[in-house]
Amino acid sequence: MGKRTPLYGEHVALGARMVDFGGWDMPVQYPSGILAEHEAVRTRAGLFDVSHMGEIECTGENALEFADHLVANDCMRLAMDQVLYTPMCYPDGGVVDDLLVYRLQDRVLLVINASNTDKDFAWVREQQDAFAGDVKVRDISSKTAQLALQGPKAQEVLQRLTAKDLGEIAFFHAAEDVEVAGKRALVSRTGYTGEDGFEVYLPAEDAVHVWREILRAGEPEGVIPCGLGARDSLRFEACLPLYGHELDDQHNPLEAGLKFFVKLAKSDFVGHAALVRVQEQGGPERRLAGFRLLERGIARQGYPLLDVQGQPVGTTTSGMPSPTLGAAIGLGFLPAALAQPGTRIAVDVRGRAVSAEVVKIPFYRRSAK
């Protein structure tokens, strides 16, 4: 039996199909199904239990400097209550994990992937030992629940449960001590779906109450609980990378298309020298690219990518039929020369070469308000 979030009983009662995800028993879908859940988030809003995500709290006078040393993005320019997305690298440039960094009043919060929590915490501890400044780190994952309400109606629905004006929370910003359905929470305008929405962090014991209240408040809009299946299809369309697919210790963030989140101008961070070298040598030799299948078939993780001569040149990292676009699309690593939109490639779908075309990513971008 895997680990359970505080909402395990809710999922079972709602009829969710539970699967193992990184050692956690998580809902992959509810009876409504992945396509309906996906559509709810794109058109209304959906509620996800993401309590399996890990949280590391850094405190001490130099907590922000420590975070800045750990990750590739620039933490020092974070305003109070601001959030940033960043890769965290090994010295060779390979990715330990991708995470969110919250600069809060008395602490810096790192929100990491569930399946990487133990590995990440050990890595952060190791870096802490070598760090000269004043910082303490604590794994608060098991005490912390996290809900994500995502979709164009997210603000309207969540607003019914709080006196805090959610309009004041800008994209990638947070507010602390916000009362949501009578419980104190950290609320940020962040997410992993490509839609507007909020992530709500709260003590594990308050999770069931707030989960139920959000679903009740969202009933008129058709807000439904959504599982990891829809979370994956939503993040995939928006080309938000998933560790173990687009990111791992064998690929650096420049290859994975995260150049914007790597600040080489920073004086130093773990992996800095290796990434500077990649840039000095003309950029990465392989790049993450998006492609669309031109014939019937679906590319899945691990399926080889072929050039027009049929030679293997890369590998699919994620692929599925896009519910929003109605086309089979995929992401994968290709030699830089083949990663340009318009390039013809093929996908080896169980021994059959299915022709495909490299296209611009992200596949999906929500329209501006």
Place this chain on the structure above:
Amino acid sequence: MKTPSELRYTEDHEWLRPEGKSGRIGITDFAQDQLGDVVFVELPEVGRAVKKGEAFGVVESVKSVSDVFAPITGKVVSVNQGLVDTPELVNQDPYGQGWIVELEIADDAEVQALLDAQAYAALQEGGH
């Protein structure tokens, strides 16, 4: 979950509807429910000879890829072209319009050896 009594079943969740010398094959109500929204069905070529237990088709949902195994040995005499454009028929009507292939039956004894509805239903209750 429905398990019509006139059909025969495999432990891999295929069904067979014997009608004379041939039989239609599909996946069970239980299987389609487990898979979720079916978005693609890969059909074998008509005329292909398949052995019992051989993977000869593929059903894909948003998240997963599942082989369809031949419940018996035989030759593919027709495939359900309707699934090319409406794969969701597998979800909507797994024992009817969601059929996948029709096989010519090579050995009647193989059909008799398949599970009946009661045995298949008991298998599901046994915990899956």
